[in-house]
Amino acid sequence: MPSLKYQPGEKVMGRWPGSSLYYEVKVLGFDSKSRLYTVIYKDGTELELKEQDIISYLSFQARTRSRSNSRSPGRRRSRSRSPARTTRRSSSRTAAAASAAITESAPSSHGDAKLKRAPEVKLSPLPQEKKPTENSSNNKHEKKEENNTASKEIQPDAKAEADPEKNLGRYNLRRRKDDGEAKAAEAKTEQQVKEAKASAALAVTGPTPASPRLDFGGKIGAFFWTLFLPAWVLFLLLQVNRKDPSLANFPPPLPPLQSFWDPQALGFVVLWILFQALLYVLPVGKLSEGVLLRSGRRLKYRTNGFFAVLVSAAVVAAAVYQGADLTYIHSHFLQLTTASFLIAMLLSIYLYVRSRSTSPDERALGGNSGNMIYDFFKGRELNPRIKEFDLKFFCEMRPGLIGWCLINFAMALAEMKQQKLDAPSSSMILVNVFQLLYVVDGLWNEEAILTTMDLMHDGFGYMLAFGDLVWVPFTYTLQAHYLVSHPNPLSLPVLSAIVTLKLVGFYIFRKSNSEKNAFRRNPSDPSLSHLKTIPTATGKSLLVSGWWGVVRHPNYLGDLIMALAWSLPCGFSHILPWFYMIYFIILLVHRDSRDMNECRRKYGSAWDEYCRTVRYRIIPRVY
């Protein structure tokens, strides 16, 4: 093949289709008819690439080196000529991908060099940061040059991404013949890839991370949600004790102002949070490592949630035995909610104020829009800590979650008192046991929370503080709360059917979550060897059979089935106890689409292939 630019066996950098990422690949051959090169990635993925999507390894290195050596940071951003730049788009997302490309290629071949190379990738253009630099005429030129490049080179890519089918038509993604080998290779590279990603992310954000895009309706949306969410909680709570709770009762007659406030209720809430904080800091249980951060650090988390729930249960039982009247929780629900809201609000203000003095690599990508209300709502700091005390992790897993079970239990006692029963009703028992199982399961598998979206990506601000301290304990308990004054006797067959449904949901939820966790921890786990996978250029594979071959979010399916089983014991007389189900559908559909976008960005064509193979998102053949 004398006229070929790249020879078989040559090590080059190949662009991952549909993305701006370049990876180290080996040329396997060239098809003169289609004029495509067949290349193989390090994880065994074979692709056919156009010549324009390949760059020689040496010039790739030379370009990244020359950029870092010869230019000031301001100029680097706008004048870099790396291959990444060829796919520059006018979004920070592109800059992110482009930067990732450079660093992700580095660790596999240069080992320790990866973190040192991180500053290099700041060279990638960040179009949203077009600050004037030294020479204005130069800048004009640079701007023009960028725009030209954009119009020449960006559009085909944008189209390909918008239309994955086309993208796949252009490139032929083949699975590696020996999948076992791919899995073993994946196990080896996973750590490197994670570290490279962290380096890349650091590079992407640069000194001042800017939000990629505004969720939740942007600035106006954030303002709206900040006011609407507490108002909605109030509405639900004013409805639940009514004889005929209905959404049509809007606006509800407001109770006198003093019924919202009770210093004793505030005292109890503060005590509960302090008690949970004490259990959290006790040196009991495992110290688990979180994901690698942009700062290159890994945080440690005390995952002793199961211990915390056991001690809490023992303390509550002892208090009841000593004569404590837990029905106080039912009779002072509004005051307890107000107190928790006050704490959530103060915490959010504290979080916002302290985030102003945190270093940029400690900030979340999503909460740094520059708009005060949006950033307050979304949260700026990723992992706010007071010494070793992680505020986000603690709030998400402890006071609200365990408080949810405590409130449910109090509702069971309140039901017995109000309806003069010797034991809670069967509906109340079902709701209590079902939700207790859910919480205990979450705390038992507490380590898994470290890789959820909230912990990895979302800042800690009003949304999560309010969600964890008010929304979860005071709205997730609506079914039990409703049953206190709206009895719904169940026949044995109905009860059995609901229990079966809950078990089915729980089985799907737990099995699918465990399957993915096990696979992510050890892709060559022998117990998973029967599963089919799709390799991706990041070194990670995607499960395409087993639970993750049924739908793309089998864990959400299980969670939704469980939610159904939580509402069914309340019957169909009112919509109020169905609120959780309705809210949960909206939350998970929104979460699924956020995750889809993120995975498409991470995995490019491999993700599209996964979506073509597994066509439904959450419910087989429906959605």
Ligand SMILES: NC(=O)c1ccc[n+]([C@@H]2O[C@H](COP(=O)([O-])OP(=O)(O)OC[C@H]3O[C@@H](n4cnc5c(N)ncnc54)[C@H](OP(=O)(O)O)[C@@H]3O)[C@@H](O)[C@H]2O)c1
């Ligand atoms: N009760 C509530 O209020 C509530 C609210 C929200 C969520 N939840 C529950 O919390 C749990 C965690 O949910 P989550 O939203 O964080 O998302 P998740 O479904 O646990 O995680 C999504 C991630 O899994 C990986 N993945 C996706 N498809 C895969 C495949 N085919 N093979 C291997 N890995 C794949 C991807 O990450 P990587 O490839 O980077 O690993 C993706 O980003 C769920 O069970 C959910 O039901 C409960």
Ligand SMILES: CC(C)CCC[C@@H](C)[C@H]1CC[C@H]2C3=C(CC[C@]12C)[C@@]1(C)CC[C@H](O)C(C)(C)[C@@H]1CC3
């Ligand atoms: C409308 C807003 C106020 C929404 C706020 C959302 C949060 C309340 C949720 C986001 C992620 C959720 C979550 C759990 C609880 C509720 C959230 C924090 C969770 C801790 C519940 C127990 C489960 O077992 C879980 C650990 C899988 C789960 C993780 C996600």
